[in-house]
Amino acid sequence: MNSDGICYILGWEFQVHVEGRDRRLGTDWSMLKWHVRDLCYSPDGTILVVAAGSSLLIYAAEDAELRKTLKGHRDTIYAVDWSHDGKYFASGSADKCVIIWKATSFEGLVKYKHNDAIQSLAFNPSTLLLASCGCTDFAFWTLDQESVVKTKLPTRATCCSWKFDGQYLAVGLYNGVISIRNKATEEISRIERPGSPIIWRLRWSPIKGERELLAVVDWNQKLSFYQLCGKQLIYGNGHSVQQLALVPKVGKDRNLAFDPCDVTWFGPKCDAVATCGSDRSCVLYSSEGNRLCTINQQQSWIWCCRKRPGENQIVVGCQDGTIETTQLLLTTVHSLYRDRYAYRESLTDVVVQHLVTQQKARIKCRDYVRKIAVYKNRLAIQLSDKILIYEPSTDDPTDMHYRVREKLSQTIDCQLLVVTTHNLVFCKANHLTSMNFQGVREREWVLDGAVRYIRIVGGPPTRETLLVGLKNGQAMKVILDNTFPIQLVKLLGGIRFVDISRNRDKLGVIDDNNTLSVFCLRSKEMLFQEPNVVSLAWSTTNNELLSFSGSDSISIKAGLFPSYAQHVKGVVVGFCGSFIHCLHENTISRVEVSLAPAMYYYLEAGHLNEARQMSCHGLTDPDWTALGQAALSKLNLEIAKYAYIRLGEPLMLAFIQQLELLTREIQIPILQERRRRAEWSENETTPSPGALTAMGDVATYLGKFSEAAALYTRAGAGFGGLRRVVEMYTDLRRFDDAREAMGPGGDYEEQKQLMTKHADWARSTNEHHIAAKMYMDAGEFAKAIELAGEHGWTDVLLEISRRLDKGNRDCLERCAKQLARLGEYAFAADCYARYGDVENQLALHVEARNWEEAFSLVEKHPEHTGRVYLPYAQWLAENDKFEEAQAGFECHVLPLFHYQPSVEQFWKPVYKLQRTVCLLFHFNGCKKAEATLGEVLRLAKESRHLLRLFQHTPIYKQLPLVEFVPENGISHEMAMEYLKSDVRKQSPDSVKYNHTAANPENNASQTLKISPGDPFFEQDLFTAKLLNADLNSGPYTPVQLDAETLRSLAVSEVIVIEPSPPLRPRYYKSVLPEVHVTQCLTCHKLFNTDDYELAVLRMGCCPYCRTPRE
Known part of the structure; x- marks a missing residue:
């Protein structure tokens, strides 16, 4: 591996020797060494086809084993290529022939000729279409065509290449022109190179998208890139930063300084090209034309190079017959500090990523990136011949726009690079060198072993601290302003990785x-x-x-x-x-x-502060609940409050506040010690009752009820321990446990209260019968009576009445009412009798028609006679026993005459009674009753005269009203809406009143004829309906009006009587609007307005129903 971070591995190398005869020289050789003109891999990268002389050599790409030698050409083979599906490959020779070979059997399939020697071949990347270029023409071949049609070219063709989508073919010509043609051989674009150099090789990039470029090399020693439209591309100035965007600009060619023979795209993203030629080397260039490195060096010209599919491997073919493969292992060049990560991409770009915001920025360096270093707001990039130091444009910690701060034009050979606030640190072997941004070396350290790892851990500017791991097992600390490194630890083996904790007190070493x-x-x-x-x-x-x-x-x-x-x-x-x-x-x-396991480790160990620190990093609500409960159990109220504030539980916060008040009131030293240490030690003394009570409250809130009961019991009754146990079990509906805790000697009131709560719970769970029994046992008879009455339990009511004391008048009355409602009048009367309520007893006997019991009770209490005889008389009258009823009424009325004064307020009910008798009996009986009354009241003759004065002789007048009803389907609400609309419309069906004289011969008669057009009745639809109605035949039926007629009526002329349900409303139309009619809203009777007002002024009430009026 070189210092650039690229490792070159030689795969295999050999020279090609072919047996045969050189026909061009006419010399017979036993063994000839041929130069390699072209080669290509199969699409899967397993087979390599080599064009050596007039033969095709088939090699296994993995181990260079020669599998087959194909001889079908008579002259030198210049071009070979493989189809996209891997089923065929083709070869073109100086013998003007093109042969398509089967890839499975290595046998020839098709052979066709050109007019001149074959210069280049290219299979279409998407279809089985072969483009072959001769010196003066080119042709397309497909499997299904019988003949090959050739297209003339203006000059000699040298190379060709298909675009990745297979739509366009680029042909390089000898005069420096690149002709781009479609599948129909039509030229759609034309590129003319300046100086008309020979276009020796061109290739389209095998990738779709914005990077679909055409790489061109010519024998003016230039490398250039073009788009499909013919625009030449070059990128940027090498010092600007763009947000992951490529901005193409028109620019110049790249000088190669040698005659190129071949070019091929390289890299997993095809972001580089490899060229070879007269300089006897294969050189890697970026897709922008920047020289990166030399990947292969030979002893003769390299005529061809190809990338192996799916591998970072290059194969070259040389003039001396040498074939060599080189594997490129590109190491990761990157750097990380806190939330910023920088890495190399496409060998010439640096991408900076913010790990929190996930923003990215791309720095296009236009040169091979060797090293990267990141520290806070500094970014150092080492290129081939310089070092660039960048910084963010603003002080925003999330700013991703970088600008150049310093530029060091130095070539420094180093293994590791570190940047600090004002310095660069280079590492080579066991030497560390610190250099400022002006290129001045400030300090150098010589260590005991080779440096394997270096890491910056921060510090003040110019005094930053570095952690260094050495191959001899030492972990060193180097401070920039300290000449002497400090040894931290020493291992037996070499150190590969080292890091220090946040507080600088722990060191991790791998x-x-x-x-x-x-x-x-x-x-x-x-x-x-x-x-x-x-x-x-x-x-x-x-x-x-x-x-x-x-x-x-x-x-x-x-x-x-x-x-x-x-x-x-x-x-x-x-x-x-x-x-x-x-x-x-x-x-x-x-x-x-998840940091939850770590938090639970700390909880189990009782380290609440550490557990809280863990909980602050994305833990869930159940984890916070566990922390809060553990803090409460330790009585660390501060952490518990913090946890429940995060959970947003006001009930628990209120409980913690109560505990804080409790701890302040009882002032227990042991609680204060607990709050300070957040622990409970086994060596501490027994907690006081106050502490036990607080602990019991905590256990109760945490659901540890057995533990809470034990703590309350230990606290004792003096601090309300027993009461708290009972309350806790009562709230939990564990009444048996509450009674057991209370014991047989418990307070009666507390037991009664417990039983009442038990009954309430049974009632809430719909166990009403049990609840009623419990209410009785608890002495809550009112609730028991209510519950038994709701469900009609007569036996329960009877049992309650028996258990009630006669002094409990309220409950006895409630019980009697419920029994009466259920029809048990005798038992209800017995309840009234227990506390001497005669009136309610009589009322029950009267309601039950139990007259014997009523009369027997009246005999004992004669002052209540009137309460029995009047309903008895009414009952007799209803059962057609009129004579007995008359005697009953006498018994009711005579005492009234005897005891009441002869005033108007007394005689009015008498008059009503007389009217009732008149309605119930025939007139003779009424006269007899009146005569009897006269005999009885001899002593009140003046009163008889006064009575006569109050007897009004009713005089009924016929009011000018006609009753009508809405038609079926018109509700009362709709009818009222129609009446209130008061829209007087002309009806097409209006009536006319005509007096028509008949002919003498037809017995002249005068008739009422209903016909349209009469001006007298044209607007009165109601009169027309009334005249058309048959009111004399059959029973009386009101006039029915439709919606249109209702709308035509004036609301002031209509009277609506709205009695209480179930009676239906009644409607009347005044036919004489000048006669005013008034309706009593109580009895709904109709009166002449003048008569009604006079009666109200005299009597102050309605003359019929006697309802007072103002």
């Missing part, structure tokens, strides 16, 4: 055996070792966290706890927070890892 050793720098002792490790990285945020990779996995180790692995491909190069930077196949990725 030796040649891939063993990771971690040392404590204070005591110089080894802390632990890990096998099969290829890289390591200490966390930049936590001093105890270490990550290392090996065997396609990354392991995380926290302190001295066991490590845990996560499957990730690549090697770890950085560790920040919960993210690890992994390098895999020249690509760095940011992978998030």
Whole structure:
């Protein structure tokens, strides 16, 4: 490997010797050495075809074994090529013939001729189409055509190449012209090289996209690149930075300084070309024409070179018959510091990637990139003959725009390169050299062994610290302003990797055996070792966290706890927070890892502060919950509060606040010690009752109920321990445990309260019968009565009534009401009787029609006679027992006459009663009742006269109203909407009232005729409906009006009676609007407005329903 980071491996080399006769010289040789004119690989890269003299040599590409020699040409073969599908290959010779060979049997398939010697062959990359160029013409051959049609060229053709998509063919001519033609042989573009040099070779890049370029070499010793349109390309000035973009510019050719014979594209992305020729070497150039390196050197001209498909391998064919393959191993050139990663791409570009924002910037150097170094805001790039130092354009930590700060025009041969704030550090063998940005060497260190690894770990400007791993096993610390390096550790084997922890107190070293050793720098002792490790990285945020990779996995180790692995491909190069930077196949990725196992390690060890630090790096809510619970169990309220603030749980925060108040109130030294150390030691004295209570509260909130019960019990009843146990089990609905904790000698009120809560829970779980029994046992009879009444449990109500004391009047009344509602009047009356409520007893007997019990009770309490006789009389009347009913009414009314004064307020109900009797009995009976009343009331004759004064003789007047109903399908709401619209429209079906005189011979008569056009009734649709209605025949039916007629009515002329449901509304139309009609809104009776107002002024109420009116 050279200092450029390229390793050259010689695959195989030999010279071609062909037996035969040289016909051109006429000399018979037993063995001739032929120069190699052309060669090509099969598409899979397993077979190499070599054109040597007039023979085709078939070699195995892996070991150069000669498999076949094909002789079909009579003169020198100038060109060979392979089809894209690998089934055929072709050869063209100076004998003017083209032969297509079968790749499976190596037999000839087709042979056709040109007019002159064959100069070049090219198979189409997408179809089986062969382009062959002679000196004066070119032709296309396909498998399905019988003859080959040739196209004349203005001058001699030298080379040809198909574009990658197979649509266009570029033909190089002897006069310096490049002709680009389509499949129909039409020329679509023409490129004329300045000076008309011979176009000796050209090739299209085998890749699609923006990089579809045509590489051209001519015998003016120039290399140039063209687009399909004929524009020549060259890129930038080599010092600008663009955000991963290629901006093409028209430019000049690249000078080769030799006569080129062949050109081929090289690299996995075809971003370079290899040229060979008269300088006896194969040189690698970038796709922009920048010379990169020499990859092969020979003793004679190199006539041809080809890249092996799928490999970074180049084969060359020389004039002296030598064929040699060279394998190029390109090492990764990159550098990383914190969140910036820089790497080489396309051998001439540097890409800087910000690992957090994932932004990228490309720096196009236009030269071969040898070394890269990154440190904070510095980027150093070593090129072939200079070193460029870049810095960001602004102070923004995420800025990805770089500018050149310094330029050192020096060629420095080194193995490793490190950049600091103001210095460059070069490493070669066991020498370290510090140089400032002006190119002045400031200091040099000579170490005891060769440097294997170097890493910058930071420090003040000009005083940065370097970690150096030597081949002899020493790990050294070098400070830029210190002449003497400091040895940190010494291993038995060589050191391949070294890194230091965040606090600079631990050192991780990987030796040649891939063993990771971690040392404590204070005591110089080894802390632990890990096998099969290829890289390591200490966390930049936590001093105890270490990550290392090996065997396609990354392991995380926290302190001295066991490590845990996560499957990730690549090697770890950085560790920040919960993210690890992994390098895999020249690509760095940011992978998030879980630190939960590390946190739980610290929780098990009781290190809450370290566990909190781990939790701050992307842990989930369950992990924070575990941390909060562990902190509460340790009574570390500060960490617990921090955890539950992150979780956003206000209930737990309120509980922690209560604990803080408790610890301040009881002022327990042991709690203060707990808060300071965040631990509980077994050697501490027994906690006080206050501490036990606090610990029990914590255990309760954490769901450790058995532990909480034990702690409360230890606290004792003096601190409410027993009460807390009972409350805890009650809240958990574990009532049996609560009763067991309370014991048989517990307080009666507490037991009653516990039983009530048990009943409430049973009720909430729909176990209502059990809940009712529990309510009775707890003495909550009101709730038991309510529950039994809801479900109609008569037996439960009876049991409750028996268990109730007569002094509990409220519960007895509730029980009686529920029994009465269920129809158990006798039991309900018994409940009323227990506390002497005669009125409710009579009401129940009357409601149950139990007249015997009612009358027997009235005999004992005669003051309640009226409460029985009136409903009894009404019941008799309803059952057609009128005489008995009359006697009952007498028993109800006579006491009223005896005890009430003769005032209007008394006689009004009497008048109503008389009206009721008139309705219920015939008039003779009414007169007899009135006469009887007269005999009884002899002593109140004046009162009889007053009574007569209040008897009004009703005079009914016929009001000018006509009833109507809406048609079927018109609801009340719709009808009201039509009436309120008040739109008077002309109906096409209006009626006319005509007096028509009939002819004398037809017995003249006067008739009412309904016909359209009468001006008298043209606008009155209601009258037309009324006249058309048949009101005399059949039962009475109101007039039915449709929607149009309803709209024609004036709302002021319509009266709507809206009684309570289920009665339906009734509608009336005033036919004499000048007669005003008033409706009572209580009884819905209709009155003449003048009469109604007079009655209201005299009586202050409705004359019918006696409802007061203002």
